[in-house]
Amino acid sequence: MIVFYGFVILVAVLILWAIGKYNSLVTLRNQVANGWKQIDVQLKRRHDLIPNLVNTVKGYMQFEQETLEKVIKARNAAVSATGVGNIAAKEGELSGALSRLFALAENYPTLKANENVKQLQEELSSTENKISFARQFYNDIATKFNISQQVFPGNLIAGMFGFQAAELFEVKEAAEREVPTVDLSLKK
């Protein structure tokens, strides 16, 4: 009789543990999805800010029309991009174009002193930060999700219900690194 009750209690504890584990995995999966959406939200915010910025600085930076056009072009390309890889590449190019614009703006003291421009620049650098923090949060939460799927005994539950490891966000786009790769190997 004691053995029987012991067995029943053991099974009950195991089932409760499995339910808890399953629920925590589902929670994490949703947080991962939400983390991914956060990145999109911040990218959209950046797209909305750029036309404002370009209009404000236009008057001060007549000699940099080309740079301004490049920013607008990169922005429009990023807005219309589809597919994860393509979006990442276009957003990377936009980041590059923006940082060149900010570097050039250093040469225009009147521009830098303008309150509107200062505010816009604060907004944009904050958005840049938010994009990278959103990516960082996504990677943190995705890593947590992956670890809890892979460690024993959680991996049993994850395997049983077919949980998939989340992909981490990597900087793949060339524009974001901007360092030319020199291949000196004699392969091929």
Add this chain to the structure above:
Amino acid sequence: MSQLPPNIYEQQAANKRNTIIVMAIFTAFVGFLGFGVDAFILGSEFPIATFIALCIGAGTAYWGLANGATAILTSASAAPIPPDDPRYQQLRNVVDEMTIASGLPSPRLFVIPDPDPNAFATGKDPGHASIAVTNGLLEKLNREELQAVVAHEMSHVRNYDTRMMTVVAALAGAVMLLSEFGLRATWLGGGKKRDRGGLGPILLVLWIVAMILAPLITQLLSMAVSRQREYLADASGAELTRNPLALAAALQKIDAANEPTRSIKKGTGHLCIADPLGRSVNSKEGALADLFATHPPIDKRIMLLKAMAFQHT
């Protein structure tokens, strides 16, 4: 063969472990005091006094938790930040960035009219959190440093430190009740159940000593918890920004502006980024100074942050 300094994750794990150890000692201390009152004065087999003292301690501490945030903000004359004042745009942005990095809900923001740089976080849980900064902080720090300080405060919120310090207050309250009652009863010649023999007399002496030292021990244990939570908030804050050096730079500036933050009253000190009283005890390194401070020595915090930066670059 020099050992590598602990990295961000090792430091966090060590701080959490230390908190558990101190809290276990604290609980054991309450248990011992309560056991003495029950055994020597009430002569009870059951821990009645311990239970009542813990209930009263928890009750007052819970009341403090529920109403504490408003009281603290009011006493520091903190004013809510208007939502579209351009002067606070950078602060609002930095806080938004940290809510994104931590995945926490947005805290309410307050500014304290005080020229000394300081900041604190309060609120019973992340959903009801408030962060207050002084004008001096906004003036003296650059964007990165402000971000680091906000990250430190958000980490207090994320680590439920207000709640942790409430539990500490509950235990401290229980200790005060038990030791007051115990000492009075002993002096008044209570304790008829002394003739137990064996371990009884030794325990009785230990218990009386414990009661006499209770205020001191409580203070030491509370401060130990507070310091561990500061180290932990430094490490988790650096994890949010991935920029420990910015917090080190901010701490240096806050330390350099070495005047007391007059708006922040005593008793709120443990919630601030640096001791608002500017007491020398926090800056002196040394075993004795360490024991009585709410905050670890700033030099030591800076050193640990630099160690994290070393590990990450």
